[in-house]
Amino acid sequence: MVKGVSNPEKLVEKIVSSLNDLSGKGPSQDPEGTSSKPNHELCIREIQEKHLWHFSICPIVLAHIVWLWYKGKLSTDMKRSDLYGTLLKERWSESCDKRNSSSRSKYRDIISTLSEIAFAKLFAEDENHTIVFEIDEEKNVTFESQKTASLESGIISRTNVPGESPQYYFLHKTVQEYLAALCISKDILRCCLHIKITYQNQRRESGTSLSEVFHFLCGMNSKAAEELSKTMNELFTDFCDREGYSSMAVKIHQNEIIQGQRELERGDNTGSELCLQHIYIHNFDECVRGDKKATALERYYKTNQSSVISLHIRQGNTKQALHLGKKSDKNVLNLRKFKGLKYLHVDDTSFKDIKGLNLNHLVECSINFRTPQQAPRLTSTFYKSDIKCLNRIKTLELSNLTDLNWLKEGSEREGIIDMRRLANLEHLTKLKLEKLPHSDVVNLHELRLHTLTISFYELQQAPQLMSTLSALGTCQNEREGIFSHLKVVHLKHIRMPEEQFSRLSQSFIKAGGTSLDLEYCSIEQEDDVPQLQNECEHQIVSYDCKPSIELLEVTITVEEFIRLIDHVTRCGQSVKCTLYVTTLESNHAVEQPAFPILVPQPISADYTTVLELSGNKMCTEQICQIVGRINQLNHSVTLALSFCTEISDEYNPLRNQMVPPPNPSQDCTKHIEIKYMNISEPLFWYVATSAIYRGYTCEISLCDILPSKVPSEDNLYLPQMAPIHSPAHTAKLRFNIVSIPHDVVERLACQAAISAHVVECVLDKCYVGPPPDVWSLKEKMEEDPAIQIEKFKFEPNSDNPNSLWPESYKADKTWDIRFKAKAKKSALAESTAEKPEVTE
Structure with a gap:
């Protein structure tokens, strides 16, 4: 086949x-x-x-x-x-x-x-x-x-x-x-019923696998094609009800039906109409251009609107509306004839309002205005309707809707959104309220949400919202209160003190299986407030879904940044912590904090901490502190740095004692990955020696290793110590499209040789400069019996440099080098290596 x-x-x-x-x-x-x-x-x-x-x-x-x-x-x-x-x-x-x-x-x-x-x-x-x-x-x-x-x-x-x-x-x-299509065309009703029962009971998929049979049928028998299209729509509706709405799946389903319509029109079936109950429109104006330029999608959109189950409109403009009438309605989306809508998604729309929305059948309702709108006709629909008419709704998403007074009950304070009215919706599990012109959200605990997104138009403290979300502080390894059901929380434009953020992040980690995303938030220092201590150390929580913390363009103090990583790395369970374009604010009046030295910890089942830092500005000392923390841990860790800016300082981590983990585990693995960065030589050596002596895997790609301005013998003291990891953990260093000085490669080979255990090093398409001295480097390496050169080849590259390649990288002068240091101490390397003033 x-x-x-x-x-x-x-x-x-x-x-x-x-x-x-x-x-x-x-x-x-x-x-x-x-x-x-x-x-x-x-x-x-x-x-x-x-x-x-x-x-x-x-x-x-x-x-x-x-x-x-x-x-x-x-x-x-x-x-x-x-x-x-x-x-x-x-x-x-x-x-x-x-x-x-x-x-x-x-x-x-x-x-x-x-x-x-x-x-x-x-x-x-x-x-x-x-x-x-x-x-x-x-x-x-x-x-x-x-x-x-x-x-x-x-x-x-x-x-x-x-x-x-x-x-x-x-x-x-x-x-x-x-x-099979030939068979269906001869016995339409029996075959379509058999297909429907088979897919509902055994296949339980959206029906996309029927597309080829359906397209064949469109060329054979228009009546059979119409009947099968109805079956396909029923199966797709069942799929959405069971698995949830998917815009990508809708586009695939719609494309299959439209292709079938084109196949029909190749024959004498121009009057036949297939069934399409799930519609996705990327550009609304293109779908309402007029009968002379009517498209297949337009015809489906304009006819049989009462049978449409899902409607997804993206990037609608204000030039046309579905039903042209009064001039004042040209900016209004009219859904009056869509009586059976279960899934409505209106994304990034420039419509000013929506009228005629029937709430009775809605399972998902997502409306995202491009700019802040009062939308009086839409809000009037909510005002006039009993909230019980939304008893089927599972997802409610509203963005840039400035009038949310229809949510209120009683005499709530202005500027506060009260969730009590939505508490009557027992099936509501996903709520998104974005770009709110309010200051707080209350009574959130009365809802049983799985996913919550709250975004304010401007920075707000939202004290009651934050108090509700961080209320788990005293729980011990159990999902209690709001965390008995809440799994994903996304917050945007919120100000909070350090103590509140600590409590919030620790609550989510304690709960297990939860995800906390902060975007454009500010974590600020607060005077005379006692700092929250880490309360959930070594509490192994066995959840299939591991907790995650993600910060995007968040301003955070250096103290809280270190406290967050300290807690994530010693909380006793697998956590993924991601920080994108994070701004670190220092308090210059106090001494810069450092990670505390870990005390001996009991050996437990291995777990993995994942730290991802991208687009952040950090000084050399801060990055080295993170690597140093990894060196202390006795469980598996993955550290990924990309697009970060290293602010070089006079800090030399190799002058300090490298502290081993209190109870080195034989089973844990450490992985460090660095991409798209300029790396100072002190930082490089600290990462490289950590990898060599502790058996890490270290990958550096698309980076410049900046040569030190001070001669190496006066600037760097490389450690000479016994390996402290399992012999089974071969240290592996990979460099891909990296600009690296040849003397750094020489000293790297020397360190690998004196480490007394196996070290694999690969330089793939690296610029090792200056080129004339590279061959002498090969001769020096060949003199050391502890080093085995497996590949040393000049690979000229004629490709045009990519804009993301390192600045000093020369694509036409690249080297492929692979060498391995044997697990035997090299006398030559030992005699030529510097004698450090450092001990393990």
């Missing part, structure tokens, strides 16, 4: 050449009318002109199309069903009409039998036996009488394994789907 070829043009050339070697002539002629042998370029051009080149992704079908072209059997804009019908008829003619066996079987009878088999197997209860299957020949007497001719035609094939029943399969899956 061939799945694809890398060069379909070459395949066409080989097929045409082989056909030319056979007797007979093809369809092409020279200008004078005399016959000439066809050429592959003409074949490719005509297949493309007949709109059949998309079959090039399927080499088996492409080969048959070339064969039909050679025989002059292709027509312009050929329906898919006609193409496959011609293909099978020609196979039969070539394989069976000339054999004696064909006299006992007629083509029409065999195709009828195979179509029944194709349908039964394609929509069998066991999905694992739909393509390769068994046929009970005793029960299927018709197939038994036609088996020989079916196999001779090549439409169906058989494999025989000794001791097992024969296994059958069709020429290609699309051939089976074509034959």
Whole structure:
């Protein structure tokens, strides 16, 4: 079963050449009318002109199309069903009409039998036996009488394994789907009901796998196609109700129906209309241009609106509205006729209002205005409706809607949003209120939400909201209160003191299986407030979903930044902490804080801490402190730095004692990854020596390692110590597209050699400069018996430099170097290495 070829043009050339070697002539002629042998370029051009080149992704079908072209059997804009019908008829003619066996079987009878088999197997209860299957020949007497001719035609094939029943399969899956469509066209209602029951009970997917059968059917029988389109929409609705709405899935579903409509229109079925109950419109104006330029999507949008189940409009503009009437309505989206809507998504719209929205059937309602809007007609809909009419709703998302007074009950204070009215909606699990012109949210605890997004238009303290979310402070390893159901929280434009953020982040980590995202928030220092102590150290929580903390463009004090990483790395469970474009604010009046030294910890089941820092500005000391903290930990850690800016200072981490973990674990692994950065030489050496002596994996890509301005012998003291990791943990250093001084490579090899254990080092497409001295580097490395050079090759690269490549990287002078240090101390390296003033 061939799945694809890398060069379909070459395949066409080989097929045409082989056909030319056979007797007979093809369809092409020279200008004078005399016959000439066809050429592959003409074949490719005509297949493309007949709109059949998309079959090039399927080499088996492409080969048959070339064969039909050679025989002059292709027509312009050929329906898919006609193409496959011609293909099978020609196979039969070539394989069976000339054999004696064909006299006992007629083509029409065999195709009828195979179509029944194709349908039964394609929509069998066991999905694992739909393509390769068994046929009970005793029960299927018709197939038994036609088996020989079916196999001779090549439409169906058989494999025989000794001791097992024969296994059958069709020429290609699309051939089976074509034959299944033939079966449906003969017994529409029975087959569509069988498909629906099979998918609802066994497949439980959206019905996208029916697309090929559906497209074949559109070219065979318009009534059958209409019925199957209804079934596909029902299956897709069931899928949305079960798995949740997906805009990507809707676009795929809609595209299948529209392609089917085009297939219908290739025949005499222009009056037929397929069913499309799930509509996605990327540009609203393009869908309401007028009847003269009507598109298939526009027709679906304008007709049968009462049957539409889901409607997704993105980037709507204000030039047109669905129902043109009063001029004042030109900026209003009118949904009056969409009575059965269950899923409404209006994204990034410049409409000023929405009218006619029916709330009774809504399961998801997401409305995102491009700019702040009062939207009086939309809010009037909410005002006039009993909140119980939203009893089916699971997701409610509103952005840039300035009037939310319809949520209020009683005499609430101005500027405060009260959630009590929504507490009556028992199925509401996802709530998003963005760009709120308010100052706080209260009574959130009365809702049973799984996902919450709260975004204010400007920075707000929102004390009651924050108090509710950080109320877990005294819970011990149990999901209590709001955390018994809340899993994902996204907050934007909130100011909070350090103590409140500490309590909030620790609450989410304690709860386990939760995610906290802060965006454009400010974490500020507060005078005379006692700092919250870490309260959940070594509390292993066994949740499948691991907690995560993410900060995006958040301003945070250095003290709280260190406190956060300290807590994340020693809380006793796997946590992912991500900080993007974080602004660190220092208090210059006090001494800069450092990570506390870890006290001995009990050995427990291994877990992994993931730290990702991207786009942050940090001084050398701060980055080294993070790496130093990793050195102390006795569990697995992954540290990723990308697009960060290192602010060089006079800090030299190698002058300080490198403290090993109190209880080194033999099972934990450490991984450091650095991308798209300029790295100072002190930082590089601290990371590299940590990796070498502790058995880390270290990957550095698309970076500049900046040479120190001070001679190395006066600036850096590289440690010389015994390895403190398991011999099984081979230290692995990988450099990819890195600009690195040759003396740094030399000292790196030296450190690997004196480490007394295996160190693998790979430099892939690295600029090691200056180039004239690189060969002398190779000679020095070869003199050391502890170093084994596996590759040392100059690889000139003519590619144009990428804008993200290191500034000093020279693409045309790159080296590929691979060496390994043996697990044996090198006398030569020991004699040439510096004697550090540092001890382990």
